[in-house]
Amino acid sequence: MKLFRLGELRFAETVKKGRKQGKPFSEGVEFDTLANLERYFRSNIQREEIMNSVYRVSLGLVAAFLISGCMTSQSETPLETRSTTSNESSGEPAVQLVSAETEPPAEPEAEKTPTYKVKFETTEGDFVVEVHPDWSPLGAERFKELVTSGFYNDCAFFRVVDGFMVQFGISNDAEANEKYRSKPILDEPVKKPNTRGRITYGKSGLPNSRTTQVFINYKHNVHLNGSGFAPFGEVISGMDVVDKLYSGYGEQTTRLQGRIATEGNAFLKEKFPKLDYIKKATLVEAKE
Secondary structure (H helix, E strand, O other), X not given: OHHHHHHHHHHHHHHHHHHHHOOOOEOOEOOOOHHHHHHHHHHHHHHHHHHHHHHHHHHHHHHHHHHHHHHHHHHOXXXXXXXXXXXXXXXXXXXXXXXXXXOOOOOOOOOOOOOEEEEEEEOOEEEEEEEOOOOOHHHHHHHXXXXXXXXXXXXEXXXXXXXXXXXXXXXXXXXXXXXXXXXXXXXXXXXXXXXXXXXEEOOXXXXXXXXXXEEEEOXXXXXXXOOOOOEEEEEEEOHHHHHHOXXXXXXXXXXXXXXXXXXXXXXXXXXXXOOOEEEEEEEEOOOO
């Protein structure tokens, strides 16, 4: 239908032009009948349509070839080769991609303040903590004071939560608890993460609320790192002893810390008889 309409339009245009100029409908061609004229136009129109189709197909093939060539030049080149091409052309060695497994460990920075060690003798065995004053100067200073004064002797591991931590630091002496409750430690930045075996002061949500209670992490407690819980040391021997401390009471004693501080071990032994205790905490003398 489209081809027929196009023929009609061209036929009418040619007839009009021929009549004006006094020439045949197509210069150099005479037609005996209208039928011959129609056949002539139809053949010309079909020839034009065929040429246009060939032209469009040719353009499509050329475009497809160019696009295919561009895609092949990128997709068939390995990622590793592309990333090092500039180095090969310049004669420099190829850049090696470094993974977390192959990256050499960073050398530890030398600590300005000497560390010290504390030995804990408990009802399950002994473990040793190494304290790093550079990690938390104020916390390390208070911890040494508490150890040398005997504050931690006879302290219960009153809060032991599997997969989280073990907490201690409420003295059997009510007066000692009151003394340090009024002497909180100023907050310090968190310099080391709370990974397994590291020891950290407990604190409330209020600023400068650290006093005497500390805990040892059973795993890397990531959520504590951004909440002001600054480790000041780590267990260097006897972590298996820490793992064995009785945990059957879980969080039952968490809201009873006020009574523990005033009533002491008598209250704990009556209500929670299976808890483990620190027998003695002492500084370990450095060997010369």
